[in-house]
Amino acid sequence: MVPRHLLYSIFARIGGSGLDTDAFETLRASYRGGFLGKAIAYDNRQKEIPASLIHSLRWHPVRLISFFDRPYYYGAKKKYLDWIASRQLATGRYDLFHSWSGDCLRSLRVAKQRHIPSIVEIPTWHRDGGKVKILRQESTSNVRGFQKWKAGLLLERNRFVEEYKLADLLLVLSQTATDTFRVRGFPEEKLFYLPRGVDVERFKPGRRPAKFRAVFSGALIKRKGIHHLLEAWHRLNLTEAELWLVGSVHDEAKPYLKQFWHDNIRVVGFVRDPENYLSQSTVHIFPSQWEGSAKVTYEAAACALPQITTREAGDVVRDGVEGIIVRPREVDAITAALDHLYRHPEVVERMGSAARRRVVENFTWDHFRTRLLDAYEIAMRKAT
16 A cells, blocks of 8 residues: 655755765655655755656745854754645645654644654654653743744754654664664554665775775764774774775864874865775774764675674674674774774675675665655555
8 A cells, every 4th residue: 555645855955965865765766656746855956856746945035044053044944844844734635744853843743633644754863862761851931032032943852752753653774773762662563664775886896905994984073983983093003004084074073183193094075976985995984873874884885895883873784794893982892893804804805795795685775665665555554
C-alpha cells in the first residue's frame, strides 16, 4: 500500500551534497513511484524531478532577519518552512506527510487533525541523547517585547519532543540512534531503521598510495573528534606517513592544529569532490562523538578504506571486519588502532575489500529507496 500524494518538506536543498543528496534520493523514490505530490525545500539544484513538483523557498521573507545570530535565523527559517507545509496539508490534497525533526511541529498537528499519516526523519539522536532524565527548559516568561519575540524564534526542546509523539513513524539512521529512543520508552513499532546510501560509481577504490596516508573527511570540529585524532597522530610521529584533513576548518579546531602540528599534516579544506581524496588514501579516521549515520563512513567504505571510527558514527563499520571501532574521546585507542593499521598493510587490504563489499551489498541508494518505500507502506497501514 503506497500513498497517492506525498507531501515532503525539508530544511535543505534538493540535489547537492550532504543532506541535499539525501533529500534528492528520497524524492526519487516517490517520483519514480508516481506518488510525489509536492516537495517543499529551500532550493532546487537538480533536473530529474520536474520543478513544478518542488516548492522552492529560495527567496523567502525570513532573509530580512538574516543578520540575526544563527540559532535565531535558522529557527525562523525552519518555522517558516513548517508554516508553508502546514498550509499545504490543510488543502486536503495529500495522504502522507514526510518531514524532518525540528521542521514540522505545526504541520504534524494539522496532519493529526486531518488523519494524514506522518513520518519524521531523525538526523541524529533523540533530542535528549537517550538520557532518562528530562532536561530542564529555560523559562522566557520574564522576557518582554522584542526580546521575547526573538526568543520565540529558537527551536526549544519541547518542540522536538512533541514532534516525536505526534508522528506515526520515526525514521532512525543507526542502531545507536534507535537506542536513544528505546531508552525513552518508544515502542519498536514506531521506530523504522533507515540507514543512508552511497553512490558506488562515484565513490570507488583507487590506487593505494606508496606512503601510508590517513584521511579525515568532514568539518574540522570537536564533535567529530578532530582534536583527538590530532593528538593521536602527534603521539605516534610516524615515518613515511601523512595525514590529510579534508573539510572546513572551524575556529575551535585551530588551537589543536597549532598544538599538535606536524609537517606531515596536510589541511586540504572544503572540497566538492571528496571521492578524489578518499580514493587516494590508505585509511579513514572519523572518531566522531555524535552523529546520526555519517555519510562519509559510507563514502570511505565505498572507496575500500578501512576505518577507525566510533559506534556513534553509524553502522557501516563492524569492529574487526571493515575497520576498528573505538570509543569517543579515547585517544589511546585511536593511537593504537592507527599504529596497528600502519604496521599491517595486509589488514588494510582485507578490511578495505570487506568495506567495499559491505556497501555494495547493503548501502547503495537503491537499497535506501527500497527501505524507504517499506517505511511508507508501514505508515499508510497505521492509518487504516
